[in-house]
Each structure stands twice: as structure tokens, then as C-alpha cells.
Amino acid sequence: MSEKIPEFAVVGRVNMGKSSVIATLLEIDDNELIRISPTPGETTMPTPYPVKFGKRECVRFIDTPGFSQAVEAMREIQKIHGEGTPGREALRKFVEQEPGFADEKNLLRPLLDGAGVLYVVDPSKPLRDDFLAEMEILRWTGRPRLAVLNLREGKGTEHEELWREKLGSAFNLVRTFDAHHAKYEQRLLLMKSLLEIEERNRAKLEETISLIEMEWEERRLDAAEIIRDFLAAALKMRAQARIDEKDESLPSRRHKKEEELKIEYFEKLKKLEKTCFSELLRIYRHHLLKVESAAENFREIDLESVETWMKWGLSRTQLTLIAAATGAAGGAVVDISTGGLTHGLGTLIGGIGGAGAAWFKGGMLPDLKVDMKGGLKLSTGETKEMVIGPPASPNFPWILLDGVLVRYGRILEKAHGRHDVEILEASDEEGYTKHFPPERRKVLGKWFAECAKGNRPVGKDVDTRVLLSLEESLGDVERVLESSGNAP
Numbered sequence: 181m182s183e184k185i186p187e188f189a190v191v192g193r194v195n196m197g198k199s200s201v202i203a204t205l206l207e208i209d210d211n212e213l214i215r216i217s218p219t220p221g222e223t224t225m226p227t228p229y230p231v232k233f234g235k236r237e238c239v240r241f242i243d244t245p246g247f248s249q250a251v252e253a254m255r256e257i258q259k260i261h262g263e264g265t266p267g268r269e270a271l272r273k274f275v276e277q278e279p280g281f282a283d284e285k286n287l288l289r290p291l292l293d294g295a296g297v298l299y300v301v302d303p304s305k306p307l308r309d310d311f312l313a314e315m316e317i318l319r320w321t322g323r324p325r326l327a328v329l330n331l332r333e334g335k336g337t338e339h340e341e342l343w344r345e346k347l348g349s350a351f352n353l354v355r356t357f358d359a360h361h362a363k364y365e366q367r368l369l370l371m372k373s374l375l376e377i378e379e380r381n382r383a384k385l386e387e388t389i390s391l392i393e394m395e396w397e398e399r400r401l402d403a404a405e406i407i408r409d410f411l412a413a414a415l416k417m418r419a420q421a422r423i424d425e426k427d428e429s430l431p432s433r434r435h436k437k438e439e440e441l442k443i444e445y446f447e448k449l450k451k452l453e454k455t456c457f458s459e460l461l462r463i464y465r466h467h468l469l470k471v472e473s474a475a476e477n478f479r480e481i482d483l484e485s486v487e488t489w490m491k492w493g494l495s496r497t498q499l500t501l502i503a504a505a506t507g508a509a510g511g512a513v514v515d516i517s518t519g520g521l522t523h524g525l526g527t528l529i530g531g532i533g534g535a536g537a538a539w540f541k542g543g544m545l546p547d548l549k550v551d552m553k554g555g556l557k558l559s560t561g562e563t564k565e566m567v568i569g570p571p572a573s574p575n576f577p578w579i580l581l582d583g584v585l586v587r588y589g590r591i592l593e594k595a596h597g598r599h600d601v602e603i604l605e606a607s608d609e610e611g612y613t614k615h616f617p618p619e620r621r622k623v624l625g626k627w628f629a630e631c632a633k634g635n636r637p638v639g640k641d642v643d644t645r646v647l648l649s650l651e652e653s654l655g656d657v658e659r660v661l662e663s664s665g666n667a668p
């Protein structure tokens with residue numbers, strides 16, 4: 181015997197954001213799958229949206245056309261019933277017998293078949309008689325009822341108190357949910373609210389909630405893995421080319437080659453970044469949040485901007501501490517990066533040693549875009565190999581990581597119910613790495629230094645430690661978003 185799947189019909193007046201609530205709750209950003217538009221009456225037929233894990237369907241939401249003639253429908257149902265309070269029998273007769281009221285009948289059918297009620301209202305609208313009629317009709321269904329105040333832009337309104345008062349007496353529970361801004365925590369809370377109104381389906385709903393939680397953890401771990409691989413590849417990456425000895429000895433030719441390689445280096449870095457974000461967007465089921473559109477190319481992290489180096493990455497003191505803690509490894513990054521440097525920094529830094537070198541480089545932040553020469557290596561022979569990258573600053577990996585974390589936040593922030601195309605880009609917000617606990621900075625700092633030398637450390641232990649550090653960092657991003665966000 182197949183188990184009965186709990187169903188919830190999302191109902192309310194036209195244009196209240198019913199479809200948007202479902203789209204955000206179930207992470208559907210495809211307008212072909214769920215139509216959302218400013219035109220009232222967009223949803224015309226009840227449409228089921230299953231919540232599935234693998235092939236297993238756990239719960240089902242039904243999008244419905246909105247109420248369009250609630251007051252008239254209420255009178256009609258009362259007429260069918262006669263004296264007293266109408267119930268399911270009168271509603272069934274109304275749905276089956278009377279001509280007209282197509283929208284009301286379509287939205288009542290799933291309720292008569294046993295679905296629970298999610299009644300979506302927009303509390304910025306004044307509460308009028310037709311809303312009271314809607315509430316009355318829904319009460320007559322006798323189904324478990326949750327009212328959802330779709331708080332636009334997270335703001336309260338002058339009408340909210342009255343809405344809450346009326347909803348409070350006609351519904352089992354009233355919750356807020358902003359369909360354009362709700363993030364994971366708010367989605368989970370709304371799911372948990374269903375538990376409070378639907379006693380009979382408790383086991384199924386509890387299972388659904390724990391599957392959602394598990395899936396979220398898995399996604400975070402997958403994301404951490406993608407970010408780890410991106411950072412390793414980015415730090416290891418070089419642009420290189422052979423140059424003739426005679427060209428090498430001519431400063432203008434050498435400079436030209438170097439400039440070409442710098443461009444190649446940044447192009448390769450951009451490609452790696454783009455792949456990383458495409459994968460993150462896939463994991464978090466975004467199609468309208470994009471790395472680029474037909475009109476716009478992917479916007480990579482802006483390493484040429486002094487601002488980037490100022491707002492992201494670690495402080496000089498933190499860099500120095502890492503260089504000191506990681507000893508030879510910390511010093512090695514600086515050594516590699518300063519070979520053949522201008523400003524005569526190579527010898528100076530070489531002389532200062534690990535901690536001092538990091539301090540010194542930290543102080544050179546605004547100059548870093550010219551430090552690409554730091555990767556220059558010349559091998560002996562008739563032709564020489566010019567190798568460029570990564571940037572000399574020990575802050576580079578941290579800035580890369582902050583660039584990823586800030587955009588990871590953007591991904592988590594975009595509600596799927598907003599069906600507008602948006603290009604993923606980093607805002608001017610603060611980075612996260614500065615606030616990492618020292619132990620995490622140490623684990624990552626050591627690993628970064630090895631990767632930047634061109635040899636990603638092998639071994640399950642290191643990999644796992646780095647993975648967990650990155651996963652914790654993603655958790656930090658989530659916590660910051662939740663605490664700054666619109667928790668109901």
C-alpha cells in the first residue's frame with residue numbers, strides 16, 4: 181500500500197505572492213516550472229510541487245489560483261448550506277454543482293481532498309471584507325491552517341496588527357515569511373511550522389525536515405570541496421613561456437613577454453574562478469543567478485583594485501603570526517615570490533627571514549599588482565623559461581578565499597522566488613578570513629603556503645583538515661547572514 185503523502189495547498193487572494201512563497205520554499209527559480217508575475221491571475225490551475233529526495237516524495241505543495249470573488253462565493257456557499265455554519269459537505273456541493281467561481285472551486289478542491297492550508301497574505305494591503313470572506317471559507321474546510329504573512333522587504337506595516345488579530349482567530353498558526361529574502365533558516369522554520377498544525381502527518385514531516393537538514397549539510401560539504409580544489413589549483417597555477425636568451429637580455433622584449441604572461445595568468449585565474457562559481461550555483465540550484473549573461477562576461481575578483489587588498493584578507497599582524505607559526509613554509513612563499521623582484525626587495529626580505537618578510541610584504545599592499553614579477557624564474561640553457569605567478573603577497577590566498585566567501589554569501593541570499601536574472605558579484609562588504617579563529621588560520625596558512633609552492637600537500641589527513649576548515653568558514657558566512665537578515 182502506498183503511503184499517503186502530506187499535502188498543503190497554498191491559497192490566498194490573487195497576486196499575494198503564493199507562487200513566490202512556493203518557489204522560495206522549494207528553491208524553484210525557473211519561470212517555466214512555476215509562473216510568477218505582477219499580473220494578477222497568473223496561476224490558473226492547481227499545480228502540485230513535490231518535495232523529493234531521490235525518487236522519494238515526502239511532502240507536496242499545491243499552488244492554486246487565487247481567490248477572485250470571495251465575498252460572492254461565501255454567500256453562495258451559505259445559500260447552499262442554509263442556516264448555521266457551512267462545513268465540508270456544503271463546500272463539496274458548491275465545488276460540484278454551482279456554475280461559475282472557477283478560481284474558488286479550483287483552490288477548494290485540494291482542500292476537500294485532504295490538503296492542509298497555507299494561506300498567503302500581503303500585510304501591506306488593508307484588510308478588507310473579501311479577505312475576511314476568504315478566511316471564513318477556509319475555516320469551513322476544517323483543514324489544519326497556517327497563515328503566512330508575506331512580509332515584503334521584511335518590513336512590518338500599519339495594517340499588520342489587524343491582520344494578525346483576524347488571522348489569529350481563524351488559523352491554527354500565523355508565521356511571517358518574506359518570499360523575496362527568506363534564506364535557509366527561514367525556509368526550514370516554515371517547514372517546521374507545518375509540524376505544529378498537522379499532527380497526523382508528524383512522522384512524515386519530521387522525516388522531511390531531517391532530510392532537508394541533511395541535504396543542506398551535504399551541500400555545504402560539497403561546496404567546501406569545490407572551494408578547496410579551486411584554491412589549490414589557483415595557487416599552483418602559473419603562466420609560463422620559453423624566451424630566447426637574446427630576448428631575455430633585452431629589457432623591452434623581456435618586459436613585453438612578462439606583460440603577456442601576466443595577462444595569461446589572470447585569464448587562467450578568471451577561468452578557474454568561473455568554474456568554481458558555476459559549480460556552487462549548481463549545488464544551490466540557481467539558474468537565474470549567473471556567473472555571466474549574454475550581455476556581460478564573468479566578473480572576476482578585482483586584484484588590481486587597492487580596495488580589494490584593503491578590505492579582504494588578513495591583517496599584517498595576522499600574516500606575521502602565520503609566517504612565524506608555519507616557519508619555513510611561511511618564509512618560502514615570500515622567497516619564491518620575491519625572486520627577481522624590482523625594488524631590491526628580494527635581498528632585503530631574504531635577510532629579514534620568515535616573520536619579518538611577511539610583515540614587510542603586508543605593508544606593500546597597494547603595490548601588489550606589480551608584484552607579479554615575483555613568480556619569475558629563469559632556468560639555465562639556451563632558451564629560458566619565464567614563469568609568472570602567483571602574486572607575491574602572502575595575503576593573496578586569503579584574498580582569494582574572501583572573494584569566494586563573500587560571493588558564497590550572495591548565493592545563499594538570493595531567494596529562488598525572485599525570478600529576475602542577476603549576475604553574481606562580490607559586493608563591497610567585509611571579508612571573513614580576518615575573523616577566523618587562529619587555529620583555522622594556521623591550518624589554512626600552512627596549506628596555502630605549500631600549494632603556492634606548486635605542490636598541493638597529499639594525504640587524507642591534511643585534505644580533511646583543510647576541508648573541515650573551509651566548511652566551518654562557510655558555516656560562518658551562513659551565521660553572519662542569518663544574524664544580519666530578516667529572521668521572522
Ligand SMILES: Nc1nc2c(ncn2[C@@H]2O[C@H](COP(=O)(O)OP(=O)(O)OP(=O)(O)O)[C@@H](O)[C@H]2O)c(=O)[nH]1
Pocket residue numbers: 193194195196197198199200201215216217218219220221222223224244245246330331332333358359360361
Ligand atoms: N517585493 C516583493 N515582491 C513580491 C514578494 N512576493 C511576491 N512578490 C511579487 O508579487 C507579484 C505576484 O507574485 P506571485 O507569486 O505571482 O503571486 P500569486 O499569489 O501566485 O499570484 P496569482 O498566481 O496571480 O494569484 C510578483 O511580481 C512577485 O515578484 C515579496 O516578498 N517581495
Ligand SMILES: [Mg+2]
Pocket residue numbers: 198199200215216222223243244
Ligand atoms: Mg501564482
